[in-house]
Amino acid sequence: xxxxxxxxxxxxxxxxxxxxxxxxxxxxxxxxxxxxxxxxxxxxxxxxxxxxxxxxxxxxxxxxxxxxxxxxxxxxxxxxxxxxxxxxxxxxxxxxxxxxxxxxxxxxxxxxxxxxxxxxxxxxxxxxxxxxxxxxxxxxxxxxxxxxxxxxxxxxxxxxxxxxxxxxxxxxxxxxxxxxxxxxxxxxxxxxxxxxxxxxxxxxxxxxxxxxxxxxxxxxxxxxxxxxxxxxxxxx
Amino acid sequence: xxxxxxxxxxxxxxxxxxxxxxxxxxxxxxxxxxxxxxxxxxxxxxxxxxxxxxxxxxxxxxxxxxxxxxxxxxxxxxxxxxxxxxxxxxxxxxxxxxxxxxxxxxxxxxxxxxxxxxxxxxxxxxxxxxxxxxxxxxxxxxxxxxxxxxxxxxxxxxxxxxxxxxxxxxxxxxxxxxxxxxxxxxxxxxxxxxxxxxxxxxxxxxxxxxxxxxxxxxxxxxxxxxxxxxxxxxxxxxxxxxxxxxxxxxxxxxxxxxxxxxxxxxxxxxxxxxxxxxxxxxxxxxxxxxxxxxxxxx
Numbered sequence: 001x002x003x004x005x006x007x008x009x010x011x012x013x014x015x016x017x018x019x020x021x022x023x024x025x026x027x028x029x030x031x032x033x034x035x036x037x038x039x040x041x042x043x044x045x046x047x048x049x050x051x052x053x054x055x056x057x058x059x060x061x062x063x064x065x066x067x068x069x070x071x072x073x074x075x076x077x078x079x080x081x082x083x084x085x086x087x088x089x090x091x092x093x094x095x096x097x098x099x100x101x102x103x104x105x106x107x108x109x110x111x112x113x114x115x116x117x118x119x120x121x122x123x124x125x126x127x128x129x130x131x132x133x134x135x136x137x138x139x140x141x142x143x144x145x146x147x148x149x150x151x152x153x154x155x156x157x158x159x160x161x162x163x164x165x166x167x168x169x170x171x172x173x174x175x176x177x178x179x180x181x182x183x184x185x186x187x188x189x190x191x192x193x194x195x196x197x198x199x200x201x202x203x204x205x206x207x208x209x210x211x212x213x214x215x216x217x218x219x220x221x222x223x224x225x226x227x228x229x230x231x232x233x234x235x236x
Numbered sequence: 237x238x239x240x241x242x243x244x245x246x247x248x249x250x251x252x253x254x255x256x257x258x259x260x261x262x263x264x265x266x267x268x269x270x271x272x273x274x275x276x277x278x279x280x281x282x283x284x285x286x287x288x289x290x291x292x293x294x295x296x297x298x299x300x301x302x303x304x305x306x307x308x309x310x311x312x313x314x315x316x317x318x319x320x321x322x323x324x325x326x327x328x329x330x331x332x333x334x335x336x337x338x339x340x341x342x343x344x345x346x347x348x349x350x351x352x353x354x355x356x357x358x359x360x361x362x363x364x365x366x367x368x369x370x371x372x373x374x375x376x377x378x379x380x381x382x383x384x385x386x387x388x389x390x391x392x393x394x395x396x397x398x399x400x401x402x403x404x405x406x407x408x409x410x411x412x413x414x415x416x417x418x419x420x421x422x423x424x425x426x427x428x429x430x431x432x433x434x435x436x437x438x439x440x441x442x443x444x445x446x447x448x449x450x451x452x453x454x455x456x457x458x459x460x461x462x463x464x465x466x467x468x469x470x471x472x473x474x475x476x477x478x479x480x481x482x483x484x485x486x487x488x489x490x491x492x493x494x495x496x497x498x499x500x501x502x503x504x505x506x507x508x509x510x511x512x513x514x515x516x517x518x519x520x521x522x523x524x525x526x527x528x529x530x531x532x533x534x
Contacts, residue, residue, distance in 0.1 A: 070422070100426070101424045
């Protein structure tokens with residue numbers, strides 16, 4: 001087991017956004033965290049990547065306790081977080097956004113190679129390298145955000161609602177790429193989504209959260225087929 | 237016509253000094269969202285040091301290099317020694333917005349008092365490294381001098397160095413990313429606490445250059461750079477407070493504008509004009525000429 005979350009509690013002031021969540025994600029697998037607005041999904045990812053402090057509980061990654069570590073240090077340990085809402089810097093060019101993910105490695109040839117790989121993943125970005133990121137469409141921005149995370153060479157990728165606000169066709173392409181990153185590149189992925197059906201379809205395991213607690217977790221295919229979960233939490 | 241060109245060139249000369257101070261303020265604003273009232277104070281320290289070096293060794297170049305280095309050092313020390321603690325302890329609510337600014341105001345007072353203690357409040361004469369006599373063309377002597385030329389070239393050189401660092405280097409990319417969006421920068425591995433300090437270091441160095449360029453052929457007192465802060469701030473606001481290019485353009489526009497006012501309408505209108513410009517920019521286009529529409533929250 002590579003990513004292990006144990007009895008995690010996170011508070012926003014007086015509000016307990018995460019109330020004792022525990023789960024594990026196996027190395028090289030794709031886990032989907034499903035839940036409605038306000039279920040605590042984003043807070044969970046922000047705590048895992050170090051943007052938010054946990055009140056109680058423990059997060060370990062590859063057997064090491066990473067609770068309370070800073071995001072900039074976690075990147076160096078292979079953890080990349082694509083935060084909510086097309087996390088790119090609009091004022092920078094596409095190329096600069098990508099290069100940003102590789103700055104800490106300080107290795108020009110590796111960076112060039114990583115950027116090449118991103119262009120293979122998303123050819124559309126290749127044509128727009130010198131454009132500012134604010135000229136991109138929503139889908140392209142999401143591709144760029146994932147591309148930037150990829151340039152950091154993660155072994156664990158945290159994705160916060162990559163499908164939000166995108167056209168169905170683009171969503172499908174993004175999900176395929178995410179699945180490919182996991183299957184072909186061996187990256188462990190934790191995917192947070194409101195789009196339950198789409199996310200569970202590419203995931204190995206599913207974790208369903210509601211009001212800051214885990215209400216069900218297990219094999220993704222079984223979760224999809226569970227009629228009780230369907231009506232209560234998956235909404236289809 | 238010749239007169240107009242002259243006034244314009246003098247304006248560029250003084251404007252490039254405003255531009256440097258404006259750059260310093262914008263660098264600090266971008267990295268930590270603080271208007272640094274102590275910027276002129278930091279510059280006064282380095283200018284006095286430069287004055288000492290010029291007096292003792294006669295080398296303006298050595299004075300310049302030392303002032304810039306110490307200016308950067310002071311900037312870094314103020315951020316890491318004082319501001320960082322403040323940001324940590326006043327991280328929420330209205331105090332978070334006000335406390336750091338007030339602290340810089342306090343620091344300005346302390347610095348002035350210390351400078352007065354060391355060098356007295358009496359005006360010192362800062363010798364110009366080059367002739368301050370105007371160039372002579374035919375039988376007319378222009379107000380534009382070698383000193384003006386030196387100022388323009390030095391300021392241009394500093395700005396070119398800055399633009400190369402910011403646009404072409406990894407450090408520059410990290411600094412820009414941290415300024416635009418600290419969270420994404422951190423998630424990409426940028427050590428934002430370090431880029432904040434570096435922003436203050438660069439600002440301290442730019443402020444030091446502004447101080448040493450403004451002072452030659454003038455009287456140096458612990459208060460003599462206050463005017464520079466005011467004009468630097470107005471220039472920064474014209475440029476939108478966020479943009480490095482805006483800071484430079486703002487400084488040049490203000491310098492040239494005030495130069496024309498001085499020559500054609502008189503010195504007494506310089507300050508009122510600067511403040512009217514400040515108010516008009518804030519009313520009509522608060523984001524400045526180069527600012528992003530819709531203010532960015534810290």
